[in-house]
Every structure is written in structure tokens, then in C-alpha cells.
Amino acid sequence: MSSESFNCPHCGEPVPLNASMCRNCGSSDEYGWNESDAIADLGDDDFDYDEFVAREFPDQVDQSPAEGKEILFRAVILAIILSFLISWLF
Numbered sequence: 001m002s003s004e005s006f007n008c009p010h011c012g013e014p015v016p017l018n019a020s021m022c023r024n025c026g027s028s029d030e031y032g033w034n035e036s037d038a039i040a041d042l043g044d045d046d047f048d049y050d051e052f053v054a055r056e057f058p059d060q061v062d063q064s065p066a067e068g069k070e071i072l073f074r075a076v077i078l079a080i081i082l083s084f085l086i087s088w089l090f
Contacts (some may be wrong), residue, residue, distance in 0.1 A: 005014040010027040021028030053060075 005016050007013070008015050008022040008025060008027055011022060011025040013022060013024040015022050020030070
């Protein structure tokens with residue numbers, strides 16, 4: 001442990017002095033540096049994974065996955081309609 005870090009009271013891993021939470025166990029200033037195994041609920045209900053990936057990895061995000069799904073959906077619907085029309089005509 002260097003003078004620029006301290007050991008997390010929860011898991012014992014080194015934590016930089018300017019860190020607001022332990023990267024290993026999640027103990028933090030906001031939820032307490034407790035020693036219990038119960039970590040506070042971080043509100044994952046509001047977490048948007050796609051937004052997180054776009055923000056953290058902007059060069060690796062495919063910008064048009066919904067567009068591809070929409071084209072496929074329209075093609076399937078058109079194929080179904082055409083098959084009904086062909087079967088009705090013949």
C-alpha cells in the first residue's frame with residue numbers, strides 16, 4: 001500500500017485516496033465503508049446499459065442496430081403479405 005492509497009475496510013483492497021468507492025467491492029463514501037457483506041442498493045433499475053456503453057466506448061458502438069432490425073421486420077411482414085396474396089390468387 002502506498003501513501004497515496006488506503007486499504008478498503010470492507011475487502012482490504014488498496015483504494016486511491018481520491019477514489020469515492022472501492023473498485024473491488026463497491027463500498028463507498030455515499031453508502032459507507034462498512035464491513036458487512038450487504039452493500040446498499042445502487043439503484044440498478046435506472047441503469048441504461050446501452051447509454052453506458054455508448055458513453056464509455058464511443059468508438060465501438062454500432063450506431064444503427066435498430067435500423068437493421070426495422071428493415072428485417074419490414075421484410076418479414078412483406079414476405080408474409082406476399083405469401084398470402086400469392087396463395088389467394090392461385
